[in-house]
Amino acid sequence: MMNKRPLYALARAGILDKADVDQAKDGQVFRSACPVHLGGDETAFALTLGDNVLWCCHSRRCQEVYGGHINGLAIALADKYDDPPVQERQNGRPERTAAMKWLERNPSKVRDALKDREAARLTSDDGPGPKVSPYCWTRQKVVDSLVVPSPHFLARGFSAELLKENAIGTPKAGGLFDKPWLRGWAIVPLWDLNRGTEADVCVGFTARNPTNDGLRWRFPKGLPARQQLFGFQSAARASMRGCRRVIMTEGVADCLRCHQAGFPGTVATLTNSISDGQVVRLEDLRPSEVVVFRDNGEPGEALVKAVREKIGGRFGEIKVVMPPASFKDVGEIPVAAAREMLLTEVG
Numbered sequence: 001m002m003n004k005r006p007l008y009a010l011a012r013a014g015i016l017d018k019a020d021v022d023q024a025k026d027g028q029v030f031r032s033a034c035p036v037h038l039g040g041d042e043t044a045f046a047l048t049l050g051d052n053v054l055w056c057c058h059s060r061r062c063q064e065v066y067g068g069h070i071n072g073l074a075i076a077l078a079d080k081y082d083d084p085p086v087q088e089r090q091n092g093r094p095e096r097t098a099a100m101k102w103l104e105r106n107p108s109k110v111r112d113a114l115k116d117r118e119a120a121r122l123t124s125d126d127g128p129g130p131k132v133s134p135y136c137w138t139r140q141k142v143v144d145s146l147v148v149p150s151p152h153f154l155a156r157g158f159s160a161e162l163l164k165e166n167a168i169g170t171p172k173a174g175g176l177f178d179k180p181w182l183r184g185w186a187i188v189p190l191w192d193l194n195r196g197t198e199a200d201v202c203v204g205f206t207a208r209n210p211t212n213d214g215l216r217w218r219f220p221k222g223l224p225a226r227q228q229l230f231g232f233q234s235a236a237r238a239s240m241r242g243c244r245r246v247i248m249t250e251g252v253a254d255c256l257r258c259h260q261a262g263f264p265g266t267v268a269t270l271t272n273s274i275s276d277g278q279v280v281r282l283e284d285l286r287p288s289e290v291v292v293f294r295d296n297g298e299p300g301e302a303l304v305k306a307v308r309e310k311i312g313g314r315f316g317e318i319k320v321v322m323p324p325a326s327f328k329d330v331g332e333i334p335v336a337a338a339r340e341m342l343l344t345e346v347g
Contacts, residue, residue: 060197136192148168158253225276227277230270247291249268264310289318
């Protein structure tokens with residue numbers, strides 16, 4: 001017979017509904033955003049009932065760190081929210097019996113954290129802009145609509161492998177991006193940040209003019225501010241591997257250059273500022289150090305100022321790196337020189 005006691009503890013913590021637990025049956029699956037890393041969409045976390053209650057985070061695979069049994073979930077929650085800390089520990093993490101007891105005694109700590117996160121998520125966009133993107137395409141649909149890799153970015157020294165990983169290409173006839181105002185442009189898909197490390201759902205894009213005549217970049221209307229962070233999936237994977245440094249850049253090319261130089265924990269704000277929604281996303285990466293690789297000139301100064309105002313002291317030290325005066329930004333620096341500079345300045 002299924003032991004519902006830990007399920008009721010999860011209900012008191014706000015992860016499950018008590019009414020659902022009352023009627024729970026073997027084989028039933030509950031889904032929600034992940035309560036461990038406080039991210040992903042409403043299907044990212046799955047709890048499967050049975051003699052052995054199992055859980056899985058499809059966004060960041062948190063269960064691989066703590067164990068996929070319900071005891072592992074209790075360990076994860078205690079490890080994240082225990083204050084004062086659980087004393088009984090094993091390999092640096094709460095021991096499973098002690099963790100389950102902690103969860104039963106402290107459900108409000110988890111519940112309050114989940115409420116705070118939801119409030120931040122719902123109010124994170126700057127101003128009255130859209131909350132949901134009007135775009136929602138599968139990765140395959142996007143790839144089928146593009147010729148990948150993009151000749152423009154190849155000519156700038158970016159590897160074909162990196163461009164394929166990010167599905168950066170030019171529009172195909174009859175595809176999603178076959179518009180008169182996008183023909184010949186380099187399309188940079190923007191992936192749903194609620195999917196964590198997975199770049200499988202496209203919620204928007206930005207496009208680069210292959211010439212320097214007229215407008216250089218285009219952004220479609222309707223993309224929520226909290227979805228505007230290029231490179232997040234790569235940075236999320238680096239965070240899962242234990243990287244606690246985030247490098248922030250302004251543009252797509254800057255971010256790609258850092259990735260190619262061996263620094264996957266790099267994101268681009270796509271502007272010379274940073275929004276509240278982007279700050280919420282940065283919290284998911286759990287950084288203890290932020291490096292701003294700014295552009296030369298006034299836009300670079302504006303980004304540094306905005307980052308210091310929005311997150312100063314929030315994620316530890318903020319370090320500022322500038323490209324040599326002969327380059328506008330890191331995206332213009334050859335990859336070998338960019339790698340050497342980053343190793344020297346950042347380590």
